[in-house]
Amino acid sequence: MLGGESVGLVPLQTTDELALYKWLNDPRVRKASGRQIWKPAYSLEQVQDLIRERLAQPSRFDLVIVDLHAERPVGLIELAHIQPMSDSAQMTLLWGEKVDDDMATEALILAAGYAFNSQGLHRLWTRVPVKEEGVLALFRKVGFKKEGVLREDHFGDGRWQDSMLLSLLSAEARPC
Amino acid sequence: MLSGEKVDLVAAERAYVLMYVKWINDPEVTQWLKADPPFSVEMEHGWVDRLRREGKTTFTILTKEGRPIGNIGMEEVVWRYRRATIGIMIGEKDHWGKGYGSDAITTLLRYCFEELGMRRVDLITDSENHRAQRAYKKCGFRVEGLMKQYRTKNGRIIDDVMMAILATDWFALHPPSGGA
Numbered sequence: 001m002l003g004g005e006s007v008g009l010v011p012l013q014t015t016d017e018l019a020l021y022k023w024l025n026d027p028r029v030r031k032a033s034g035r036q037i038w039k040p041a042y043s044l045e046q047v048q049d050l051i052r053e054r055l056a057q058p059s060r061f062d063l064v065i066v067d068l069h070a071e072r073p074v075g076l077i078e079l080a081h082i083q084p085m086s087d088s089a090q091m092t093l094l095w096g097e098k099v100d101d102d103m104a105t106e107a108l109i110l111a112a113g114y115a116f117n118s119q120g121l122h123r124l125w126t127r128v129p130v131k132e133e134g135v136l137a138l139f140r141k142v143g144f145k146k147e148g149v150l151r152e153d154h155f156g157d158g159r160w161q162d163s164m165l166l167s168l169l170s171a172e173a174r175p176c
Numbered sequence: 177m178l179s180g181e182k183v184d185l186v187a188a189e190r191a192y193v194l195m196y197v198k199w200i201n202d203p204e205v206t207q208w209l210k211a212d213p214p215f216s217v218e219m220e221h222g223w224v225d226r227l228r229r230e231g232k233t234t235f236t237i238l239t240k241e242g243r244p245i246g247n248i249g250m251e252e253v254v255w256r257y258r259r260a261t262i263g264i265m266i267g268e269k270d271h272w273g274k275g276y277g278s279d280a281i282t283t284l285l286r287y288c289f290e291e292l293g294m295r296r297v298d299l300i301t302d303s304e305n306h307r308a309q310r311a312y313k314k315c316g317f318r319v320e321g322l323m324k325q326y327r328t329k330n331g332r333i334i335d336d337v338m339m340a341i342l343a344t345d346w347f348a349l350h351p352p353s354g355g356a
Contacts, residue, residue: 026177040287041177041254042236043189045228155293158352 002114004106006069007099009077009114012062013050019064019073021047023096033094034129034163036154059083061119065107067099074099077111079119087122089115093135101138108142109174116170125167129154136164144168178235180283182250182276185235188224192236195244196220199267208305209265210327212330230298237266245271250288260288273307281315289346298340300326305327311336316341316349 002009021044023029030038040044053063059082065075074097082089091111095104115121126144128135144166152160197220199205201213222325227234227249232331235247236243246266253260262284288294301308303322313319317339326336 027177027179039187039231040233040291041185041187043187043224043228044191045189045224046187049228156291158290158347160293 001066002012002063002110003068006067006103007074007107007110008066008068009063009107009110010066012051012054012064012076014048014055016064016073017044017047017051020051020076023076025130026096029094029096031156032132032135033092033093034127034132034135034158035092036156061064063114065099067097067103073099074103075107077107078116078173079111079124082119082121087120089119089121089124091115091124091126093138100109104138105141108138110171112168113175116173122170123167125165126152127163129156130162130164131157136166139166139168142168143172143174145172178283178287180279182240183245183278183283184238184240185248185280186238188227188234188249189237190221192244193220193224195225195236196247197265197318199246199265199268202267202269204269205265205267207329208302214327235280235284237276239276240273243268245276246280248284250284260292260294260297262288262297262299265325278311278315281312285315285341285346286350289343290352293343293345296326296340298338300336300338300356303335303337305313309339312339316345318345 014091020105021042024038024042024047046169060078060080061082063077064073065077067074074095076094077094079089112124115124126139130149147165147167150163150165153163154161162167197215197217200211200215203213232249234247237246238244238247245268246264249262250260250262251263264277264281264316266272285297288297299312301312318341320338320340323336323338325333326340327334
């Protein structure tokens with residue numbers, strides 16, 4: 001486990017299926033993740049398929065965020081599209097349980113540290129709907145910088161919506 | 177999960193298969209449906225597995241107390257034209273005529289128009305199923321035409337009705353709440 005003061009990160013395992021089943025069936029969780037890839041509802045079998053598929057993909061690494069005091073999983077950090085040529089990866093978040101700002105920040109710093117120091121990556125990037133101000137603030141707090149706006153790149157709440165593209169370079173990362 | 181006022185829509189799954197078998201083998205329930213019983217437990221397991229494999233968006237309708245009462249789903253989605261065809265079955269007969277089906281349809285339509293950006297959602301129903309047509313109209317569907325001798329069921333030649341609701345109809349009934 002990658003351990004911090006209040007949170008730890010452990011690799012996603014098949015035994016996380018019930019936590020993911022709960023989170024992915026909560027519309028607020030899916031919406032706050034700002035990602036369009038989630039289905040509107042998941043069966044347990046679909047969650048098991050999803051975990052198996054993720055574990056089989058060499059270009060991604062999923063870390064479960066554990067609240068060390070409550071000893072329970074609270075979210076997921078995804079490192080996807082890991083590109084060895086450019087040493088870059090997409091980082092996305094899924095907050096399954098409500099956590100305070102400090103815990104969320106610590107989890108992101110830990111994950112960035114893991115990506116840069118252990119995986120040897122050089123650049124992390126993320127795409128966040130402009131409407132998700134809390135998620136944007138969190139990424140900015142750990143050092144992600146705005147690269148641009150993807151205009152009307154997804155549909156939600158009855159209209160086309162913009163997303164912001166942000167990135168963090170290894171030299172800019174806050175120490176763990 | 178999608179949440180309505182009276183129902184929640186959860187993913188169809190193997191855990192509900194015995195309910196599916198009960199509903200789909202009840203002639204009163206399937207009277208107006210394309211499905212022709214009998215269906216076995218194994219056949220319904222196969223149906224759920226097929227949905228999962230093909231990534232179909234099919235939900236089981238739960239009351240707010242968690243009781244499964246039927247299924248609803250997007251039978252066909254054509255992204256190129258932003259068009260979907262839906263179907264619904266309320267299998268628990270004591271829940272007929274109480275607004276559960278309408279709420280399930282409204283919940284699915286909200287998802288189709290407000291989250292997926294569909295331009296059109298349509299369905300086909302038996303021309304003699306007047307109760308269903310009234311319910312669909314209540315949700316905003318309009319009759320587009322009669323499809324004469326479209327299929328047969330139990331030896332009866334059936335005329336089907338094509339009904340549809342457009343995004344413009346939906347947002348006229350449910351104006352966006354604002355925000356950028």
